[in-house]
Amino acid sequence: MGKKNKRNLSAVAPEKFTGIKLSEPKKYAAGMPAIKVALNHALKEMGLTRSIQTLSSLNQKNGIDCPGCAWPDPENRSSLGEFCENGVKAIAEEATTKRVTADFFAKHSITEMASWSDYEIGKSGRLTDPMILKPGNDHYEPISWEDAFPKIADSLRKLDDPNEAVFYASGRSSNEAAFLYGLFIRAFGTNNMPDCSNMCHESSGVALTETLGIGKGSATLVDFEEAEVIMVIGQNPGTNHPRMLSALEKCKRNGGKIIAVNPLEEAGLMRFKNPQKIHGMVASGTPITDIFLQVKINQDVALLKLIIKKLAKLDAESGDVFDHDFIENKTQGFHGFLKDLACYDEGELLELCGVDSDNLEKAVELLAKKNKIIICWAMGLTQHKNGVDNIKECVNLLLSKGSIGKKGTGTCPVRGHSNVQGDRTVGIMHHISESLNKAFEGAFEFKPPDKDGLDTVHCIKAMHEGRAKVFMALGGNFLSASPDTVYTGEALQNCELTVSISTKLNRTHLVTGQTSLILPTLGRTEQDPFHGKNRYVTVENSMGRVHQSHGNLQPASGNLKSEPDIVTGIAAAYFKGNSNIDWQRLGSDYDFVREKISEVFTGFDNYSVRSKGGGFDLPNNSRSGDFSKLPGGRASFSTCNLPNHNLTKGAFLLMTIRSHDQFNTTIYGLDDRYRGVYNERRVVFMNPNDAKIHGFKKLDKVDLVSNYDGQERRAKNFLVVPYKIPQGNLAAYFPETNVLIPINHFADKSNTPISKSVEVDVKRSNQR
Ligand SMILES: Nc1nc2c(c(=O)[nH]1)N[C@H]1C(S)=C(S)[C@@H](COP(=O)(O)OP(=O)(O)OC[C@H]3O[C@@H](n4cnc5c(=O)[nH]c(N)nc54)[C@H](O)[C@@H]3O)O[C@H]1N2
Ligand SMILES: Nc1nc2c(c(=O)[nH]1)N[C@H]1C(S)=C(S)[C@@H](COP(=O)(O)OP(=O)(O)OC[C@H]3O[C@@H](n4cnc5c(=O)[nH]c(N)nc54)[C@H](O)[C@@H]3O)O[C@H]1N2
Ligand code: SF4
Ligand SMILES: [Mo]
Numbered sequence: 103m104g105k106k107n108k109r110n111l112s113a114v115a116p117e118k119f120t121g122i123k124l125s126e127p128k129k130y131a132a133g134m135p136a137i138k139v140a141l142n143h144a145l146k147e148m149g150l151t152r153s154i155q156t157l158s159s160l161n162q163k164n165g166i167d168c169p170g171c172a173w174p175d176p177e178n179r180s181s182l183g184e185f186c187e188n189g190v191k192a193i194a195e196e197a198t199t200k201r202v203t204a205d206f207f208a209k210h211s212i213t214e215m216a217s218w219s220d221y222e223i224g225k226s227g228r229l230t231d232p233m234i235l236k237p238g239n240d241h242y243e244p245i246s247w248e249d250a251f252p253k254i255a256d257s258l259r260k261l262d263d264p265n266e267a268v269f270y271a272s273g274r275s276s277n278e279a280a281f282l283y284g285l286f287i288r289a290f291g292t293n294n295m296p297d298c299s300n301m302c303h304e305s306s307g308v309a310l311t312e313t314l315g316i317g318k319g320s321a322t323l324v325d326f327e328e329a330e331v332i333m334v335i336g337q338n339p340g341t342n343h344p345r346m347l348s349a350l351e352k353c354k355r356n357g358g359k360i361i362a363v364n365p366l367e368e369a370g371l372m373r374f375k376n377p378q379k380i381h382g383m384v385a386s387g388t389p390i391t392d393i394f395l396q397v398k399i400n401q402d403v404a405l406l407k408l409i410i411k412k413l414a415k416l417d418a419e420s421g422d423v424f425d426h427d428f429i430e431n432k433t434q435g436f437h438g439f440l441k442d443l444a445c446y447d448e449g450e451l452l453e454l455c456g457v458d459s460d461n462l463e464k465a466v467e468l469l470a471k472k473n474k475i476i477i478c479w480a481m482g483l484t485q486h487k488n489g490v491d492n493i494k495e496c497v498n499l500l501l502s503k504g505s506i507g508k509k510g511t512g513t514c515p516v517r518g519h520s521n522v523q524g525d526r527t528v529g530i531m532h533h534i535s536e537s538l539n540k541a542f543e544g545a546f547e548f549k550p551p552d553k554d555g556l557d558t559v560h561c562i563k564a565m566h567e568g569r570a571k572v573f574m575a576l577g578g579n580f581l582s583a584s585p586d587t588v589y590t591g592e593a594l595q596n597c598e599l600t601v602s603i604s605t606k607l608n609r610t611h612l613v614t615g616q617t618s619l620i621l622p623t624l625g626r627t628e629q630d631p632f633h634g635k636n637r638y639v640t641v642e643n644s645m646g647r648v649h650q651s652h653g654n655l656q657p658a659s660g661n662l663k664s665e666p667d668i669v670t671g672i673a674a675a676y677f678k679g680n681s682n683i684d685w686q687r688l689g690s691d692y693d694f695v696r697e698k699i700s701e702v703f704t705g706f707d708n709y710s711v712r713s714k715g716g717g718f719d720l721p722n723n724s725r726s727g728d729f730s731k732l733p734g735g736r737a738s739f740s741t742c743n744l745p746n747h748n749l750t751k752g753a754f755l756l757m758t759i760r761s762h763d764q765f766n767t768t769i770y771g772l773d774d775r776y777r778g779v780y781n782e783r784r785v786v787f788m789n790p791n792d793a794k795i796h797g798f799k800k801l802d803k804v805d806l807v808s809n810y811d812g813q814e815r816r817a818k819n820f821l822v823v824p825y826k827i828p829q830g831n832l833a834a835y836f837p838e839t840n841v842l843i844p845i846n847h848f849a850d851k852s853n854t855p856i857s858k859s860v861e862v863d864v865k866r867s868n869q870r
Pocket of ligand 2: 519577580604766
C-alpha cells in the first residue's frame with residue numbers, strides 16, 4: 103500500500119457552541135431529579151419494554167452487570183433497583199433501538215461524519231454489520247465475517263515483525279474476551295497491549311505494587327461500613343461512581359466521618375438523597391462530607407505531607423497517634439520518611455495546597471484520634487506527572503496509622519470501566535512477567551514473547567513514527583480518549599490497517615488507517631446464544647470480586663458476534679490450524695475458557711461455579727496484611743518530592759474532567775446538572791477573581807492554549823464560567839480538551855498522560 107492512500111481527516115471534533123444555559127450549582131446529588139433524568143434516557147433510547155427487561159435485571163445476582171463504572175454491588179440488593187442514574191444511562195446507550203446499518207454508511211461518508219460532534223456520532227445507534235473502509239474510499243461498505251478475519255490475518259502476516267502491531271483494550275470487555283485477546287496477542291508474538299488503564303489507574307497500580315505488593319485496593323464494602331474515617335481524594339463519586347454515595351452514607355450512619363479533598367465542591371460529595379430509600383427521597387438527604395479541603399490542583403502531596411507532619415508532632419507528645427506496633431512489625435522506611443518530612447516547612451506546605459487552615463486542623467484532629475481509615479481516590483490523583491507519588495503519599499498516611507490489612511481500613515482506588523480491573527487480572531498487560539509467561543506456556547504449549555511491549559503513549563509514538571502499522575482495538579475510542587488528539591490522529595492515519603471491535607460508532611472509526619474495519623459486537627445487555635444455550639461472561643469489580651453477567655435482550659442485529667467469537671475468529675484465520683491452541687473450542691465454550699484462566703492465574707479455582715450469585719473474592723495480600731512477598735517482607739514508606747510547576751506568568755493549571763452526562767468519550771447529553779451547566783460542553787470553569795484579573799466576564803469566548811516543547815496546541819471556543827475553584831486553576835471537559843495534552847508529558851513510572859495538570863493560557867477567542 104502506498105503513501106498516496108494515507109488519510110488526512112481532521113481528528114478534532116467540531117468546535118461549535120450548542121446554546122448554554124446556566125444555573126446555580128446543585129447542593130446535593132441523586133434524589134428525584136436523578137430518577138427523572140434516568141427514566142427519560144431509558145424511555146427515549148430503549149422504550150418501555152426493553153427498559154423494564156434490562157433494569158429489572160441490572161446488578162441483580164446473575165443478572166446484567168452494569169456496564170458503567172466498576173463500583174461493587176452490596177451483598178443484600180435493594181428491591182427498588184440496585185443502580186444509579188448513570189448506570190441507567192449506560193444501559194440505555196447500549197440497549198438503544200437506533201441502528202447504524204450498512205445503509206447508514208452508504209448514506210454518510212466518513213468526511214461527513216467527522217464533522218459531527220461526539221454526541222451526534224454516539225447517538226447514531228448500535229453497529230449492526232461488519233464494515234470495511236477500503237484505501238482511498240470515503241464510505242464504509244459491508245464485508246462478511248468470513249472475509250473480514252482473513253483480511254486482518256493477512257495484514258498481520260505481512261508485517262516484518264509482530265511488534266509492528268499494537269492491540270488496544272478498553273475496560274468493558276469480559277474476563278473471557280480479555281483473556282482470549284491477551285492469549286492471541288502473545289501467541290502472535292508481541293506484548294504491545296496498551297489499554298485504557300494506561301490513561302487511568304496505572305499510577306495506582308505502580309504505587310500500590312511497590313509499597314504494598316499488589317496493584318489493587320484492599321478495602322471492601324464491609325470495611326466502608328466499619329471505617330471511622332473515609333478520605334475521598336481526587337474523585338467525584340456523585341457523577342462517576344454514584345452508588346459509592348450509599349456506601350459513604352452507611353459509614354456515616356455508623357458514626358464514621360468523611361473528609362473530601364478536591365479543588366471543586368462536587369455536589370455528590372456534599373449531600374446525598376438516596377433514591378433507594380424512602381427517607382432519602384422525602385427528606386433533605388444525608389450530608390456526606392464532614393470536612394472539605396479545597397486543595398489546589400496537584401498539591402495533594404503538599405497537603406498530605408502537612409497532615410502527616412502535624413500528626414507526627416501530636417504523636418511526639420502523646421505516643422499514640424501513629425500505630426507504632428504496626429510500623430515496627432509490618433513496615434520499613436518510616437524513620438527515613440520522618441526525617442525527610444522534617445525538611446518541609448508547614449507554612450510553605452499550607453500555602454502550596456491552599457486549604458483552609460481551620461478545616462485542616464479539624465482533619466488532623468480527627469485523623470489523630472481514629473485508626474480505622476480508608477482512602478479512596480481516582481483520576482484527581484493519578485493523571486499528573488507525579489501521579490505515582492500522589493498515591494504513595496496516601497499509603498504513607500495509612501501505614502503510619504496502621505490502617506492497612508485490618509477491618510474498616512485500607513486503600514480504595516476506585517476503578518473506572520466496569521471490568522478494567524478484571525481485564526488486567528486476566529492478562530492485558532504490556533509488561534512481561536516471567537511467572538505469567540511460564541503459566542501461559544504450561545497451559546497452551548507456546549512461548550510468549552519475553553520483551554516488554556508498548557503502553558498507550560508509546561504505541562501512539564510508534565504508529566506516528568511508522569514503527570507500528572496495524573492497530574486493533576477491543577472496545578474503547580482510542581482517538582478521543584488519548585492525549586494530543588492531532589498527533590494521535592496522525593498516528594492512526596499512518597497505519598496500514600486499523601480494526602475496531604465495537605458496539606457503537608465513534609471517532610476512532612472515522613480517523614483511520616489506509617484500510618479500516620469495524621467489527622460489531624454484542625454488549626453486556628444482550629443474549630449470547632450458542633447451541634441453544636445462553637452463554638454468560640464474568641467480570642471483576644473494583645474490590646476484586648469476580649462474578650457472572652447474563653445478558654437478556656435480543657441482540658441489536660443478527661449479524662453481531664460476541665467478543666470471544668471475534669478474537670478467536672481472527673486467531674483461527676491467522677494460525678490456519680498451525681497452533682497448539684484450540685481457538686474454535688475457546689471461541690464457543692466459555693466454561694473451557696474459564697478453566698484455562700484458572701490454569702494460568704491463581705485464585706480462580708472452580709471458576710464457573712464460584713462466580714455464580716454474589717461471586718468470589720480474588721486473593722489480596724494487602725487486605726490480609728501479608729507483606730511477606732515484598733522486598734524485606736514489609737510494606738514500604740516512600741519519600742516523595744513536591745511537584746514542580748513553574749508556570750509562566752498568567753498561565754493556569756487545567757484539569758480535564760467528566761461532566762455528569764458522559765461516560766468517557768460517550769456523550770449521553772449536554773448537561774452537567776450538578777455544576778449548573780446546561781446544553782453546552784465547551785465551558786471553562788474559572789475562579790471569579792482570576793476572571794476579573796484577566797478581564798474576562800461570564801460567558802466570554804476564549805481559546806485554551808498549551809505550549810509544551812516549543813509547540814503550541816489550541817482548543818478553540820470555550821465559554822468562561824465563573825466558579826468556586828482555587829485561583830490559578832481551571833477545569834474543562836475531556837475529550838474536548840485532549841488536543842491540549844502533550845504526548846511527551848506523562849507520569850513518572852506509570853506513563854499516564856498529565857490530563858489533570860495541563861499548563862494553559864486563556865486567550866480571547868476570535869469567533870464572534
Ligand atoms: N458517569 C460516568 N461514570 C464514570 C465515567 C464517566 O465518564 N462518566 N468514567 C469512568 C472512568 S473510566 C473513570 S477512570 C472514573 C473517573 O472518575 P473520577 O476520577 O471521579 O473522574 P474525573 O471527572 O476525571 O474527576 C476527577 C475529580 O478529581 C478532582 N481533581 C482533579 N485534579 C485534582 C487534584 O489535583 N487533586 C485532587 N484532590 N482532586 C483533583 C476533580 O475536581 C474531580 O472531582 O469514572 C468512571 N465512571
Ligand atoms: N483528557 C482526558 N483524557 C482522558 C481521561 C481524562 O480524565 N481526561 N480519562 C482517561 C480514562 S480514565 C480512560 S479509562 C480512557 C477511556 O478510554 P476508552 O476506554 O478508550 O474510551 P470509552 O469512551 O470508554 O470507549 C467508548 C467506546 O467503547 C465501545 N464499547 C462500549 N461498550 C463496549 C463493549 O461492550 N464491547 C466493545 N468491544 N466495545 C464497547 C463503544 O464503541 C464506545 O464508543 O480515557 C482517558 N482519557
Ligand atoms: S454506581 Fe456504577 S456500576 Fe453501579 S449502577 Fe451506577 S454506574 Fe453502574
Ligand atoms: Mo478510567
